[in-house]
Structures are given as structure tokens and as C-alpha cells.
Amino acid sequence: MSAPEGPLVIGVDSSTQSTKALVVDASTGEVVASGQAPHTVTTGTGRESDPEEWWRALQEAVARCGRAAGEAAAVSVAGQQHGLVTLDGDGRPVRPALLWNDVRSAPQRDRLVAALGGPGRWAERVGSVPAPAFTVTKWAWLCENEPDAAKSTAAVRLPHDYLTERLTGRATTDRGDASGTGWWASSTQTYDEEILGLAGLRSETLPHVLEPGEAAGTVRGTSDGFLTPGTLVATGTGDNMAAALGLGLRPGQPVLSLGTSGTVYTVSTRRPQDPTGTVSGFADARTDWLPLACTLNCTLAVDRMAALLSRDREDVELDGGVTALPFLDGERTPNLPYARGLLTGLQHSTTGGQVLQASYDGAVFALLRALDRVLGEEPQGAEAGGTQTGGAQAGGGTEAPLTLIGGGAKGTAWRETVRRLSGRAVHVPRAEELVALGAAAQAAGLLLGEDPAAVARRWNTAAGDSYAPVERDDAALTRLSEVLGDADTLLNRSPERL
Ligand SMILES: Nc1ncnc2c1ncn2[C@@H]1O[C@H](COP(=O)(O)OP(=O)(O)O)[C@@H](O)[C@H]1O
Numbered sequence: 234m235s236a237p238e239g240p241l242v243i244g245v246d247s248s249t250q251s252t253k254a255l256v257v258d259a260s261t262g263e264v265v266a267s268g269q270a271p272h273t274v275t276t277g278t279g280r281e282s283d284p285e286e287w288w289r290a291l292q293e294a295v296a297r298c299g300r301a302a303g304e305a306a307a308v309s310v311a312g313q314q315h316g317l318v319t320l321d322g323d324g325r326p327v328r329p330a331l332l333w334n335d336v337r338s339a340p341q342r343d344r345l346v347a348a349l350g351g352p353g354r355w356a357e358r359v360g361s362v363p364a365p366a367f368t369v370t371k372w373a374w375l376c377e378n379e380p381d382a383a384k385s386t387a388a389v390r391l392p393h394d395y396l397t398e399r400l401t402g403r404a405t406t407d408r409g410d411a412s413g414t415g416w417w418a419s420s421t422q423t424y425d426e427e428i429l430g431l432a433g434l435r436s437e438t439l440p441h442v443l444e445p446g447e448a449a450g451t452v453r454g455t456s457d458g459f460l461t462p463g464t465l466v467a468t469g470t471g472d473n474m475a476a477a478l479g480l481g482l483r484p485g486q487p488v489l490s491l492g493t494s495g496t497v498y499t500v501s502t503r504r505p506q507d508p509t510g511t512v513s514g515f516a517d518a519r520t521d522w523l524p525l526a527c528t529l530n531c532t533l534a535v536d537r538m539a540a541l542l543s544r545d546r547e548d549v550e551l552d553g554g555v556t557a558l559p560f561l562d563g564e565r566t567p568n569l570p571y572a573r574g575l576l577t578g579l580q581h582s583t584t585g586g587q588v589l590q591a592s593y594d595g596a597v598f599a600l601l602r603a604l605d606r607v608l609g610e611e612p613q614g615a616e617a618g619g620t621q622t623g624g625a626q627a628g629g630g631t632e633a634p635l636t637l638i639g640g641g642a643k644g645t646a647w648r649e650t651v652r653r654l655s656g657r658a659v660h661v662p663r664a665e666e667l668v669a670l671g672a673a674a675q676a677a678g679l680l681l682g683e684d685p686a687a688v689a690r691r692w693n694t695a696a697g698d699s700y701a702p703v704e705r706d707d708a709a710l711t712r713l714s715e716v717l718g719d720a721d722t723l724l725n726r727s728p729e730r731l
């Protein structure tokens with residue numbers, strides 16, 4: 234590896250399953266070192282992680298980058314969105330963080346939506362109709378179910394806020410991640426006092442929202458020595474906002490992220506306001522917007538099905554006539570918090586490979602159903618000929634290709650399922666860890682005084698392999714739509730009847 238041409242920066246992705254750190258040459262975008270450390274996520278009725286473990290994992294992942302990490306001039310931390318981190322007066326976690334994929338706050342979500350005046354009011358004011366994934370519903374759940382923990386809470390942070398504050402000692406966040414809380418209003422770009430009142434949260438417990446391009450601070454001497462004191466710290470942001478930076482995404486370009494969560498999103502110049510709640514109207518990490526739909530059941534659900542079938546994740550078979558809706562954790566898109574996995578169409582002739590392929594189909598179908606609505610949020614991004622179940626007409630035509638990122642993008646079965654069910658061209662960047670790369674671009678932008686998306690484009694991070702459109706499998710899409718409709722009662726069964 235050649236000697237770095239420019240200053241080094243560090244990008245961190247503290248996501249659901251692990252922390253990934255990249256040391257990047259700010260001039261060329263070359264990844265000169267990388268490190269990863271796992272997280273523990275509870276698997277009971279809730280989904281929780283210990284913020285202190287995230288901090289240890291960050292230190293471990295950066296330490297695994299070796300000496301180059303100590304030479305970095307700037308760092309940025311991107312994190313899984315929405316997580317509720319509650320800190321006591323000494324900055325210590327009051328309890329484990331409630332994660333984005335914990336759906337226990339579904340009842341509180343329903344009550345909060347009604348209390349403000351219904352989905353339309355939320356969409357217009359906040360940009361999103363909150364899902365149980367949102368921080369505001371989790372806080373309401375905590376107040377009702379663990380009042381002592383709520384009373385002990387002196388500060389509320391998102392995952393990336395918590396880690397950035399451990400570095401700098403300052404309580405800050407950014408508009409991108411703030412837009413996933415449910416109490417930051419995209420209409421005013423401020424915390425919404427009425428919503429905070431409905432949730433019973435004091436605004437003084439929240440961090441300051443930095444402007445895009447501002448510094449969160451510098452690494453303080455007491456940051457356990459794994460980074461050089463005085464290193465610049467950028468705002469950080471949510472993981473999907475960081476990935477958009479990492480791709481240097483332009484308005485209207487659709488992205489499908491296949492990670493622990495599945496997400497479909499684009500950058501939009503128009504503030505999203507979807508009253509159906511399918512599209513969350515997030516802010517991006519710059520000055521635009523990030524209309525996004527998210528599924529709870531993506532790579533982990535399909536991996537679980539592969540394990541149940543004792544099959545390798547690539548060992549699939551097509552055309553089995555089997556239909557699976559792998560909603561093992563409940564589902565967010567569509568909004569089915571109490572759903573469980575559903576399999577139908579099984580016959581004596583059905584094979585394990587067909588069941589596994591059906592699981593991929595169900596997971597990708599749930600994402601593609603939202604694609605048109607996501608793209609419809611961008612004036613010039615609205616694409617001709619889109620349909621509810623997959624976007625473009627067969628053959629792709631003039632539509633922008635679907636950019637595929639996340640761990641699942643490395644898989645052939647995932648990629649081919651997206652091609653077959655979308656009928657669109659698919660582009661897979663060679664760069665991995667786009668979230669961490671986006672955080673690195675943000676750090677480089679702060680250091681060099683550049684737009685981070687322009688930095689990513691200068692680094693040519695989106696370079697990769699393109700796959701031509703194939704005939705869209707309309708029969709599979711129709712079958713999936715019909716099963717989803719016919720199973721509505723089953724998928725909405727209340728928790729006590731599960
Ligand atoms: N080669 C691969 N083929 C298919 N899937 C993969 C491959 N490598 C990793 N994955 C999937 O990627 C997932 C992790 O994706 P990632 O984006 O890193 O997660 P996170 O959302 O936590 O950041 C794993 O759950 C795994 O199922």
C-alpha cells in the first residue's frame with residue numbers, strides 16, 4: 234500500500250450488530266486500515282444493547298486499525314438510528330438502550346399519533362408518522378413501563394450522539410439523526426415542544442442540534458487515549474444519512490440497503506410528508522431530505538430461515554410457488570408490529586431451496602413495495618411507469634439503477650432477487666461499509682472545508698459493478714401482494730394471541 238497522499242480521517246459505523254471503523258486518506262479515499270468489533274443485542278421480547286459496550290466496541294474497532302488511527306486529523310461517528318439512550322446525571326446509562334427494532338412501544342406509538350391529531354398532522358409537522366422504531370415512542374414506553382428509569386434520566390441521546398459526546402464531552406447531535414426521533418420537526422427544523430410535552434420529556438435533556446459542516450468538538454484528553462487529543466470531531470449522523478454521504482448520492486438516485494434493517498431511500502430536495510407512514514421523512518446530513526422506508530426483517534430474517542433449513546444462504550431454488558413473509562420480528566413496512574413469519578403454498582414437491590428463495594422474495598418485496606412512494610417524494614425523481622410493487626417497468630428503461638449496499642449486497646441471492654423482483658438495473662459499489670465511508674467523508678469535509686458528498690464523489694466511492702435489468706417476475710409480486718392481503722387478520726393478531 235502506497236504512503237497516504239493526504240491527511241488521514243476516521244469514519245465509524247456503530248450499527249446494530251457491530252462497530253466498523255475505517256481510516257481513510259482524505260485526498261484519495263483509499264481505506265488504509267479498518268477494524269470491527271461486535272455488539273450484543275438482546276433477543277427476548279425487546280431489542281436492547283448496552284451503550285457502554287458500543288463505546289468499548291468503538292475503541293476496539295479503532296484500535297484494530299493500528300497506528301494509522303493515531304495519525305487521523307478528524308473523526309466522525311455514524312450510528313444506528315432512533316435508539317433511546319438514557320443517561321443519569323453522571324453521564325452513565327440508566328438502562329440498556331432500546332433499539333430501532335424493538336417494537337414494544339407500538340401501543341404508545343398509536344396513542345401519540347392520535348394525541349397530536351392523527352397521521353396527517355405528524356406528517357405535515359415532523360415529516361414522518363412515527364413508527365415504534367422512533368425514539369419518542371420508546372420514551373413514552375419507558376415512562377409507562379419503567380417510571381423509575383425515566384425519573385433517573387437526566388439526558389437522552391441517540392446512539393451516535395452518545396458516542397460523539399464520549400469523544401468530545403459536548404452534548405450534540407445533527408439534523409439527520411434528530412429527524413428520526415419524532416420530536417424534531419422537519420417543518421421548523423427544531424425540537425417540537427408540543428410533542429415533547431405529549432411524550433413527557435423535558436427539552437433540556439436533549440443535545441444541541443449542530444448545523445451541517447459544524448464541528449462537534451475535538452477529542453478530549455480523557456477519551457481513553459485511543460485517539461489523539463485535539464483530533465477534530467464532526468457532527469456524525471444516522472447510519473442511512475451517512476451511507477447517502479458515502480455514496481455521494483444525488484437527488485432521485487434510489488438506494489436499497491440490505492443490512493440488519495432493510496432500507497430503501499433517496500435524497501430529495503423536497504421535505505417529505507407521507508401521511509401513510511410508509512415513507513419516513515428524514516433529513517439528510519447536509520441540507521436536503523432523505524425519504525426512507527425501512528423493514529425490520531432483512532438479512533437476519535433470511536439468515537434465520539437458512540439456518541432453520543440447514544442451508545447455505547446461497548443455496549436457493551426458484552419457481553417453487555411457495556410464498557413467505559419473513560416477518561419474524563413483527564414488521565415496520567408494512568406496519569405490522571405484531572406479525573410473525575408466514576409461509577404458504579407448501580406442497581410435497583416443495584424443496585428447502587424454494588422455501589429459502591421465497592424468504593428472500595418476501596424480504597425484498599416488502600422493501601420494493603415502498604420504492605415508488607420513496608421516489609415520489611423527489612419532484613424530479615418521480616419515475617414514469619412505476620407501479621406499487623416494484624418501481625420500473627420491465628427492462629429498466631430510463632430509471633436510475635438501484636444501488637445495492639449493506640452486507641447483503643455481497644450476496645448473489647440477494648442481488649438476483651432484487652433484479653428479478655424490481656425489473657431494474659442494479660449497481661453494486663465495490664466499496665464496502667458505505668456508512669463508515671460516509672462518516673469518513675464527513676470528517677474529511679470538516680477538515681478540508683468541503684461538501685462531504687462532493688468528497689465522496691471525488692473519492693469515486695460509487696464505482697462498482699452494474700447488472701442489466703431482467704424481466705420483472707410479476708407473477709411472484711402478484712402472489713406476494715395477494716398473500717399479504719389475504720393474511721391481514723393473521724398478521725395483525727394481538728400479542729396475547731400470538
Ligand atoms: N457475503 C454475504 N452474502 C450475503 N449476506 C451477507 C454477506 N456478508 C454479510 N451478509 C449479511 O450482512 C448482514 C450484515 O450487514 P451490515 O450492513 O453489516 O449490518 P448492519 O445493518 O448491522 O450494519 C449480516 O446479517 C449478513 O446476513
Ligand SMILES: O=C(CO)[C@@H](O)[C@H](O)COP(=O)(O)O
Pocket residue numbers: 248249250312313314315333366413471472473492493494495496513527
Ligand atoms: O431504523 C432504521 C432506519 O429508520 C434502521 O436503518 C436503523 O438505522 C438500523 O440500521 P442498521 O443497523 O440496519 O444499519
